[in-house]
Amino acid sequence: MSSEAMAAPDNTTLRQFYHDTRTDLKPGDLIAAGYSSNYGTRKQASWVYLTGTLDAAIWGAELAAGTGRERIYIVEPTGPIVDDPNLTDKKFPGNPTQSYRSREPLRVTGEVTEWQGHSPERLKEMKDHLERLKAQGIEAID
Numbered sequence: 001m002s003s004e005a006m007a008a009p010d011n012t013t014l015r016q017f018y019h020d021t022r023t024d025l026k027p028g029d030l031i032a033a034g035y036s037s038n039y040g041t042r043k044q045a046s047w048v049y050l051t052g053t054l055d056a057a058i059w060g061a062e063l064a065a066g067t068g069r070e071r072i073y074i075v076e077p078t079g080p081i082v083d084d085p086n087l088t089d090k091k092f093p094g095n096p097t098q099s100y101r102s103r104e105p106l107r108v109t110g111e112v113t114e115w116q117g118h119s120p121e122r123l124k125e126m127k128d129h130l131e132r133l134k135a136q137g138i139e140a141i142d
Contacts, residue, residue, distance in 0.1 A: 017050045019075045019106055020060030022068035030105035031075065048106055049084060050075055052098030054115065062117055063126065072112040079104025 019031055033048045051057050054072070061070040077100075084099040117123070 015052065017052055017075050017077065017100075017106070018054060018057035018112065019048070019050050019073045019108075020057045020064060021071055021073070022061075022064045022066035023071070024068060025071070025073055025108045025111075027108050027110060029108045030078070031073075031108065032105040033103060047084075047101040047103060049099070049101045050077065050081065050106055051100065054112065056097040056099060057112070058115055058117060059126070062123055063130070070117070072115060073108045074110040074112065075106035076109055077102050077104065078107055 021031075025031070031048050033045050049060075051060070057072045061072050064070065079102055081100040081102045083095050084101045118126070
């Protein structure tokens with residue numbers, strides 16, 4: 001898939017997308033750009049992010065800032081989506097994490113309530129890695 005915009009899937013597409021957060025949402029709610037990011041310095045996000053893999057959503061939920069419960073929502077894009085350059089291109093060529101972003105809102109259609117997180121050791125490794133990037137001045141979300 002290229003970084004060019006692709007149309008949001010229609011209702012006949014069996015493809016499922018996820019959005020990870022610590023925010024309490026319900027079906028029908030819209031997740032829009034313009035709010036504080038779940039990651040890094042929590043600056044205002046100009047995009048809204050989604051993934052096509054549950055594993056990527058689990059990582060996102062575990063790493064999201066905030067004090068709320070880790071949540072993974074099933075979402076549908078309301079507009080075009082593009083590859084997320086934070087996780088594609090040279091880092092993961094071909095977008096195996098199926099990570100995307102959009103300027104248009106995502107509509108919550110459900111929630112994944114049962115999922116298995118990573119081991120405490122693996123989660124610590126990832127958080128340590130992110131701290132090293134932060135110390136180098138690397139902010140993953142734009």
